[in-house]
Amino acid sequence: ESKSQCAVLGKGGRTRYDFPDLGINTRKSIAHVRDCKTGSSGIPVKVITNLYSLLLPREWQLYQYHVTFNPEFESRRLRLALLYSHAEFLGKAKAFDGVILFLSQKLENQVTELLTETKRGETVKITITLKSKLPPSSPVCIQFFNIVFKKVLKKLSLYQVGRNFYSPSEPVVIPQHRLTLWPGFAISISQFESRVMLSVDVSHKVLCNDTVLEFMTDLYTRCDRAGFTEMCEKELIGLVVLTRYNNKTYRIDDINWSVKPTDTFPKRDGTDISYVDYYKQQYEVVLRDLNQPVLVSRLKNKQKDSIEPRIVHLIPELCYLTGLTSQARADYRLMKDLVQETRLNPERRQQRLSRLTDNIQRNSEARLELETWGLQLECQISLTGRIVPAEKILMQGEMCLPMSAGDWSKDMRNMKMLGVPSLDTWLIVCSNRNAEIVKNLLNCLRRVGGPMGFRIEYPKILHIQESTLAFLRALQQHVNPEVQLVMCVLPSNQKDCYDSIKKFLILDRPVPSQCVLARTLTKPGMMMSVATKIAMQIICKLGGELWAVEIPLKSLMVIGIDVSKDALNKGSSVVGFVASTSSRITRWSSHCIFQTTGTDIADCLKVCMKGAISKWLKHNQELPARIIVYRDGVGDGQLKMVVDYEVPQLFSSLTELSTNYSLSVVKKCIARFFAEADGSLRNPPIGTVVDTEATRPEWYDFYLVSQLVHQGTVNPTHYNVVYDDSGLKPDHMQRLTYKMCHLYYNWPGLIRVPAPCQYAHKLAFLVGQSLHREPSLELTEKLFYL
Amino acid sequence: MVDANLVKGECTGTIKFTPPLYKQRYQFIKDLVNKYKLRKVADLGCADCSLLWMLKFCKCIEVLAGLDICENVMKEKMHRLSPLPGDYLQPSERTLIVTLHHGSVAQKDPCMLGFDLITCIELIEHLEATELEKFPEVVFGFMAPAMVVISTPNSEFNPLLPGVTLFRHPDHKFEWNQAQFQSWALDAASCYDYTVEFTGLGAPPPGTEDVGFCTQIAVFRRKYPNTGETINLEKSTENPYRTIFKAVYPSLKDEKYLRNAVVSEVINTAQIITRRLLDSFKSDYKEHRNGLLELKPDFQLPHCFTRHSKNPSVAEAEKLADDINMETYVSGNAVYIPLIKFFSIPKVNKLCGTFENLSKLITGKVALSNDGSAVVISTEHEHEEKEIE
Numbered sequence A: 001e002s003k004s005q006c007a008v009l010g011k012g013g014r015t016r017y018d019f020p021d022l023g024i025n026t027r028k029s030i031a032h033v034r035d036c037k038t039g040s041s042g043i044p045v046k047v048i049t050n051l052y053s054l055l056l057p058r059e060w061q062l063y064q065y066h067v068t069f070n071p072e073f074e075s076r077r078l079r080l081a082l083l084y085s086h087a088e089f090l091g092k093a094k095a096f097d098g099v100i101l102f103l104s105q106k107l108e109n110q111v112t113e114l115l116t117e118t119k120r121g122e123t124v125k126i127t128i129t130l131k132s133k134l135p136p137s138s139p140v141c142i143q144f145f146n147i148v149f150k151k152v153l154k155k156l157s158l159y160q161v162g163r164n165f166y167s168p169s170e171p172v173v174i175p176q177h178r179l180t181l182w183p184g185f186a187i188s189i190s191q192f193e194s195r196v197m198l199s200v201d202v203s204h205k206v207l208c209n210d211t212v213l214e215f216m217t218d219l220y221t222r223c224d225r226a227g228f229t230e231m232c233e234k235e236l237i238g239l240v241v242l243t244r245y246n247n248k249t250y251r252i253d254d255i256n257w258s259v260k261p262t263d264t265f266p267k268r269d270g271t272d273i274s275y276v277d278y279y280k281q282q283y284e285v286v287l288r289d290l291n292q293p294v295l296v297s298r299l300k301n302k303q304k305d306s307i308e309p310r311i312v313h314l315i316p317e318l319c320y321l322t323g324l325t326s327q328a329r330a331d332y333r334l335m336k337d338l339v340q341e342t343r344l345n346p347e348r349r350q351q352r353l354s355r356l357t358d359n360i361q362r363n364s365e366a367r368l369e370l371e372t373w374g375l376q377l378e379c380q381i382s383l384t385g386r387i388v389p390a391e392k393i394l395m396q397g398e399m400c401l402p403m404s405a406g407d408w409s410k411d412m413r414n415m416k417m418l419g420v421p422s423l424d425t426w427l428i429v430c431s432n433r434n435a436e437i438v439k440n441l442l443n444c445l446r447r448v449g450g451p452m453g454f455r456i457e458y459p460k461i462l463h464i465q466e467s468t469l470a471f472l473r474a475l476q477q478h479v480n481p482e483v484q485l486v487m488c489v490l491p492s493n494q495k496d497c498y499d500s501i502k503k504f505l506i507l508d509r510p511v512p513s514q515c516v517l518a519r520t521l522t523k524p525g526m527m528m529s530v531a532t533k534i535a536m537q538i539i540c541k542l543g544g545e546l547w548a549v550e551i552p553l554k555s556l557m558v559i560g561i562d563v564s565k566d567a568l569n570k571g572s573s574v575v576g577f578v579a580s581t582s583s584r585i586t587r588w589s590s591h592c593i594f595q596t597t598g599t600d601i602a603d604c605l606k607v608c609m610k611g612a613i614s615k616w617l618k619h620n621q622e623l624p625a626r627i628i629v630y631r632d633g634v635g636d637g638q639l640k641m642v643v644d645y646e647v648p649q650l651f652s653s654l655t656e657l658s659t660n661y662s663l664s665v666v667k668k669c670i671a672r673f674f675a676e677a678d679g680s681l682r683n684p685p686i687g688t689v690v691d692t693e694a695t696r697p698e699w700y701d702f703y704l705v706s707q708l709v710h711q712g713t714v715n716p717t718h719y720n721v722v723y724d725d726s727g728l729k730p731d732h733m734q735r736l737t738y739k740m741c742h743l744y745y746n747w748p749g750l751i752r753v754p755a756p757c758q759y760a761h762k763l764a765f766l767v768g769q770s771l772h773r774e775p776s777l778e779l780t781e782k783l784f785y786l
Numbered sequence B: 001m002v003d004a005n006l007v008k009g010e011c012t013g014t015i016k017f018t019p020p021l022y023k024q025r026y027q028f029i030k031d032l033v034n035k036y037k038l039r040k041v042a043d044l045g046c047a048d049c050s051l052l053w054m055l056k057f058c059k060c061i062e063v064l065a066g067l068d069i070c071e072n073v074m075k076e077k078m079h080r081l082s083p084l085p086g087d088y089l090q091p092s093e094r095t096l097i098v099t100l101h102h103g104s105v106a107q108k109d110p111c112m113l114g115f116d117l118i119t120c121i122e123l124i125e126h127l128e129a130t131e132l133e134k135f136p137e138v139v140f141g142f143m144a145p146a147m148v149v150i151s152t153p154n155s156e157f158n159p160l161l162p163g164v165t166l167f168r169h170p171d172h173k174f175e176w177n178q179a180q181f182q183s184w185a186l187d188a189a190s191c192y193d194y195t196v197e198f199t200g201l202g203a204p205p206p207g208t209e210d211v212g213f214c215t216q217i218a219v220f221r222r223k224y225p226n227t228g229e230t231i232n233l234e235k236s237t238e239n240p241y242r243t244i245f246k247a248v249y250p251s252l253k254d255e256k257y258l259r260n261a262v263v264s265e266v267i268n269t270a271q272i273i274t275r276r277l278l279d280s281f282k283s284d285y286k287e288h289r290n291g292l293l294e295l296k297p298d299f300q301l302p303h304c305f306t307r308h309s310k311n312p313s314v315a316e317a318e319k320l321a322d323d324i325n326m327e328t329y330v331s332g333n334a335v336y337i338p339l340i341k342f343f344s345i346p347k348v349n350k351l352c353g354t355f356e357n358l359s360k361l362i363t364g365k366v367a368l369s370n371d372g373s374a375v376v377i378s379t380e381h382e383h384e385e386k387e388i389e
Helices: A002-009 A076-084 A139-155 A212-222 A225-236 A275-283 A332-342 A346-362 A364-372 A432-452 A468-478 A495-508 A518-522 A527-541 A602-620 A639-652 A730-740 A755-771 B021-036 B050-055 B071-081 B085-089 B129-143 B155-160 B178-191 B229-235 B255-288 B312-320 B339-343 B346-352 B355-362
Strands: A043-055 A062-070 A094-096 A100-103 A111-117 A123-134 A159-161 A164-166 A172-174 A179-191 A196-211 A240-243 A249-251 A254-256 A264-266 A272-274 A294-299 A310-314 A319-322 A376-387 A426-431 A460-464 A485-490 A513-517 A556-565 A572-580 A588-596 A626-631 A660-668 A673-677 A680-682 A688-690 A700-705 A717-724 B007-009 B015-017 B040-044 B063-068 B097-102 B117-121 B147-153 B194-201 B215-222 B242-248 B329-331 B334-338 B374-378
Touching: A043 A346, A043 A688, A062 A076, A062 A139, A076 A094, A076 A123, A076 B071, A123 A139, A139 A159, A139 A164, A139 A179, A139 A196, A139 A364, A159 A179, A164 A196, A172 A332, A172 B255, A179 A332, A179 A346, A179 B085, A196 A212, A196 A332, A196 A346, A212 A225, A212 A319, A225 A254, A240 B085, A249 A294, A264 A275, A272 A275, A346 A364, A346 A376, A346 A673, A346 A680, A364 A376, A426 A432, A426 A468, A432 A460, A432 A485, A432 A518, A432 A527, A460 A468, A468 A495, A485 A495, A485 A518, A485 A527, A495 A513, A495 A755, A513 A518, A513 A527, A518 A527, A556 A602, A556 A755, A572 A602, A572 A755, A588 A602, A588 A755, A602 A639, A626 A639, A626 A730, A639 A660, A639 A717, A660 A730, A673 A688, A700 A730, A717 A730, B021 B050, B021 B117, B021 B147, B021 B194, B021 B215, B040 B050, B050 B063, B050 B071, B063 B071, B071 B097, B071 B242, B117 B129, B129 B178, B147 B155, B178 B194, B178 B215, B255 B334, B255 B339, B255 B346, B255 B355, B255 B374, B334 B339, B339 B346, B339 B355, B339 B374, B346 B355
Parallel strands: A426 A460, A426 A485, A485 A513, A556 A626, A626 A660, B040 B063, B040 B117, B063 B097, B117 B147
Antiparallel strands: A043 A196, A043 A376, A043 A673, A062 A100, A062 A123, A094 A100, A111 A123, A159 A164, A164 A179, A172 A179, A179 A196, A196 A319, A240 A249, A240 A319, A254 A294, A264 A272, A294 A310, A376 A688, A556 A572, A572 A588, A660 A717, A673 A680, A688 A700, A700 A717, B007 B015, B097 B242, B147 B215, B194 B215, B329 B334, B334 B374
């Protein structure tokens, strides 16, 4: 019901479900947080948010009417004209799409009948029936506010591209990469804990200065002709283009190489016209290249009942690419220059936000749009968060309280790692040219290994030619079951070489492996820190433990889940599932399963969970008393699926057990928090928890800042506990989550998400990018994916 | 001027024009604009702005204005007259300003002065007698554009149209026959020193040629040269029209966009030159070593002074740049390309006009040598790659 209303609201019948997770109330079923979901520990800290409250008159309601015409008219335009001819009767604030009418003031009667005359002298009866009165917090009303604000932003000459709004008249050009950035905003109105608020964040749209045709031509000169069409499709399909002649964006679904601009297509009036003539007639555009293919885009169905998707053909010469191609993404310098322009510190971010809100207040048309409805944009919301206590890092026989929770590599210098196996039998494969480098590395490894408590025996070193084949041949000959670890020193970061090595050592002859770029080992003055990092990674890959934090709960199993796309097979996604196997939460077992994109991942989660439980039993001889799951990779609109299918499936095998469990959805959010210090805005201190005002009333949710950011603005992580029968107090849940962010062994410091999520991400990413097959079961208890 | 073969008598006897007559009327104006390369056009009674929307694509158009008595009908689709996001990506060389006014053609407002063409498509028949009376003075006397096009229904054609009893549209106050329209137009023309020619759209079916076109059109041309807007401006200091929409299109005339365009062109060319140069070094180096060794990743460019190889995209510039001062050279980790070289690229030359302007536009946006005479492209990062962790 609410969906169809939303669809109707979109002007021109454009169906967009922007707020799919609206109205899913999970808090009411979690008994112990129904009344209070806030924590208590930690030092209070005042933070400024990117939320603005929306002031509404008392008792404000939106009145939804249904409008019928007798006789009926097909034309929406005519319906509008007829109803609006009674404008004075209906007052000013109105929104009408031809069927549903919204008013901010109630009509006198439940049913109003109007008589009106068309220009042809025909008498028409309009019947306006009150359907519902909507309070500001109702989902339809929230959607309505969002539409009002879209209109407001358009009045400020911001253009909607995709979901967000941009200002093309203030372009930032990055000429060395032929890119243009449009600054803009992501906005949304939601019902927050106690009121309806507007959240605003800065967004940038990346556009290529070149047309798709220019991109294709460039690609043609750079790759061999035989592979051109395939390469072109690989680079372009899935990207979004902006056309030169209208305000729309299209996703490229295919390229049709057999259609040329001189071919014809049927116009709406039934006549045929060639693409060349059409663009000349309609837009005075002369196509230069008459041999270019056409881009194919499938439009989403407006009506659900029509089966055939509408197909449009786009001329590459008239399209600009938005976003980045995979080629561009792989360009380290491009990404660096891009980040330079898009990364804003809290102070600059705040300036952008203020400029937008000031513009809304100053622009009379924009303000009028709000005022007609009785809406008023109020000040930015400040609230009090808490900085949860810092965690001690437990090492072997001693502990440290890091100077900065963001990076404790210095604090743990000369401390022994928690549990370290020795490295007795191992291999190093490197090219002849890198023999010296490897000798040097080995020395350094043994030097840093000592203080860690890591004994490293001398390896067997294989000198080979610099080719992928030579690497594989060496591995085939020398990797046997006794080998604990293989280190490969790669001459370059060629993806196929890395992929081939990983495939062989994970799928064919499973053994932990460590790849190192030769170049990394030649940086002067960096050798000791590089060696330290490598030594720690090797320890993890052998199944060792580096450090721990205090976990007050006994018999707690923590699980992380993330989803990644398969780079080879676009229709397939990879589910990474990582579960702790020790009560100190220092050892993990992993599962990785392929899933057809678009289907529920619930079924495979059940399989993963069974595996995790049996591994736990093997090590602990009893079932875990508690299971806490962190679910990452939930897209917009998938929350309902998680709540309705994943939670029951995950825990279905556990119902008879006395285990308590909870599941939190982990998400990057558009909420931003700034702390004021010395008259300027900064990132809030690491460990800041926010569980009031900026949260949602229908959820058991909180924000946690668990990442140290030196440049730019920190992204708080949003945790939405959608199921919890553990009775664990919110305060304990928050602190436990914070502890989990300390346990990622690839970085001696806090990270943005709980460690199991990051492990699951690494696993799914490795499998999706390099392996394309499920890893061998022999490696499940090792962090081979780091 | 008009294709005569536009009428199709169908077997039912009803008359149908293909394309529809309203489209033919717009096309008529568009053809006129393109033919005479008109820059400033105003449409009186612009309604939903369809004509203005068509005209904004004409490359010669710089100013468009619309006027209508009904604000709502103008507002309905006026957003179509805003610049498109794509317009900002490659700003046009011309300027374009589109304005919509709410007001009556019986009122004089200085915003309508100085136009090359004023169109009144199917407008006059909607005017009340008092408005019609003032209309010639406002349009020909006050606005006094170089050209005026007025179209109106030809009542003699009405019997051929199915279902038309009195007028074609209930809001029409009158519909004239050919003689009435022509006499009105001739009067106006002689009174305000214009010439007038008559034409039309929608030819009658064979055998009924006397009836004339379905739509009759008068094209007026001012006989006297543009005497300047100042005289007319003095006539009225009032502004009875209310501006309800104004869009300024991005243009290379605006320094902000010009600078971006020049900087992009310079950097892009500089990168092509640099890449070619480095490639030629690499191949030299390989040849020198007889192909036995691969390029070392930390390969440094030799300190040398050399002409780089021909580049097709700047071939034309090369021809002009046959001067020792225009040498590109490599020093340390950077390539130095004389600025004068970029000025000889036709596109840059056209954009900047003068060398000083080029220099001014790119200063602060492109790395230049100390004396500002050369563009510096660093080659230091050429081999930098992302690490595998």
